[in-house]
Amino acid sequence: MTRLPEAEWTRREDLAGLVAALGAENLRWVGGAVRDTLLGGTAKDIDAATTHRPEGVIELCRDAGIRTVPTGIDHGTVTALLEYGPVEVTTLRHDVSTDGRRATVAFADDWREDAARRDFTINALYAHPETLEIADYFGGLDDLVARRVRFIGDALQRIREDHLRILRYFRFQARFGDALDEQALAACRDLAGTLKELSRERVAMELLAILGLPDPGPTVELMQHCGVLAVILPEARAAERACLVALLAHERAQNAAPEAVRRLAALIPPVRALAEAVAVRLRLSRAQRARLVCAAERTPEDAADPRGLAYRESIDCARDRLLLAGKSLRELAHWEVPQFPLKGGRIIALGVAAGPEVARMMRAIERSWVAEGFPGPERIDALLEAELAAR
Known part of the structure; x- marks a missing residue:
């Protein structure tokens, strides 16, 4: 009998409390935590399967002083809020009907029946919470060894x-x-x-x-x-897929962390309207959409002034554009985007009437400040004096 190797998460006191509340024979660890631990990796989310019905899980946890949230109670899932992280506890199930998008389920009492409705063999490995013995109904252990x-x-x-x-x-x-x-x-x-x-x-x-x-x-x-x-993603033609390959290589060379939206940008032509259409089609978040569109607006001139680009757009967009262009991130390393130090009130105090003229002067001074590499206060004073004199 194969046993789950002991890991940091298997020794958690709060998990032991959950096991005590539900009963060791009524609960098994299942899914990614079991799979990843068997592979020698680090478990992220802890999931449990149980023979108890959802209302029973809630009641037993309440009696043990464990708070719960009915996160997916219609499908049998209750989340136990434990000290070191939440655990999803799901009642054993079998599918009654499916339509490719959603399933109607009924609760079950058989571990194998529950395993049979899961997707892959490597995700259907159940570990006893005390003995850590693995129940493998469909050859998942062999598939893990074969990396299949x-x-x-x-x-x-x-x-x-x-x-x-x-x-x-x-x-x-x-x-x-x-x-x-x-x-x-x-x-x-x-x-x-x-x-x-x-x-x-x-x-x-x-x-x-x-x-x-x-x-x-x-x-x-x-x-x-x-x-x-x-x-x-029909936009991902051969040229775009080659762009992704080049981006991945350059990310490794620059020690850049993986970023999914940047890589999505590589897979579509660099056209703003097309990026917006893809973002809408995929229902991306507002932040993801802005990042994808900004990456699509990349130009050959971006590498001439990386810090100016970061100031105008954002540090993330500047990194994306440089990496997509195969350029160095050296100028952005350990650099924070500064805040423009000049305020409109200072210009007004020097006799310029509030209104469009103040805004124009601010823009002109800011452009010079960025072009000169964000100089200090003395240079701001000189640029302001020059603008006042030019009036």
Whole structure:
């Protein structure tokens, strides 16, 4: 019997309290924390499966002094708010009906039945909270060793249940895969068109998750080969995919952290209107949209004055544009965008009437200040004096 290696999270006192409240035989750790710990990585979110119904979880936790939030109670999920981080506790389930976007579920009592509705074998590993023994119903342990991402049961059926599993496959393949599972690839290829039926937010969430991985280049090419990329991002032609490859290499050379929106910018032509259209189509947040559009407005002149670019746009946009252009980030390293020190009130105090003239003088002095590399107060005084004299 394979046991989960002891990790920092398995020794958490607050988790022991949750186990005591629900009973060790009624609860199993499942999902990413189990998978990542078996791979020697660090667990992020802790998820649990339980035989208790949601109302029972709430009542037992309340009796133990543990606060809960019914985050997905219709689907059996209650979040326990523990000292060292929340834990999602979900009642064992099986699917009653699915339509590719949402599922109607019924609660179950059998661990294997619950495992059968999950997506990949490596995500269906259950660990006993006390003995740490692993229950593996579909060969997930062997797939972890082989670095193989494989759907549970029939891949076509799994995708028909939830079309987003196509993108989840490519994300997990990028993270954990080595050998390719031909059945999975064929199913993704055959059902790629079903991605059009999903909400744009769900598609964007998975696409950005893929692009935010350390090296999404090979996965993006695999998605293109399987006809998936053309469905969700038809703008990503061969030239744009080559731009992404070049960006990834330059990011590594510059020790730049992965940034999904910057990489999305590489996958679309640098045209403002097109970037805005993609942002709307993917329902990006306001901040993500602004960053994508700013990156799309890059020009060959950006590298001439990186700090001026950062001042005019933002430090993030300047980094994005420089990296997309294959330029150095040296001038922006350990540098903070300064605040323009001159206030309009000072100009008014020197006899200039409040209004457009003050604004014009402020803009003129600010342009000179930026062009000269953000000099100190004495230079601001000189620039102000020159503007006053010119009047």
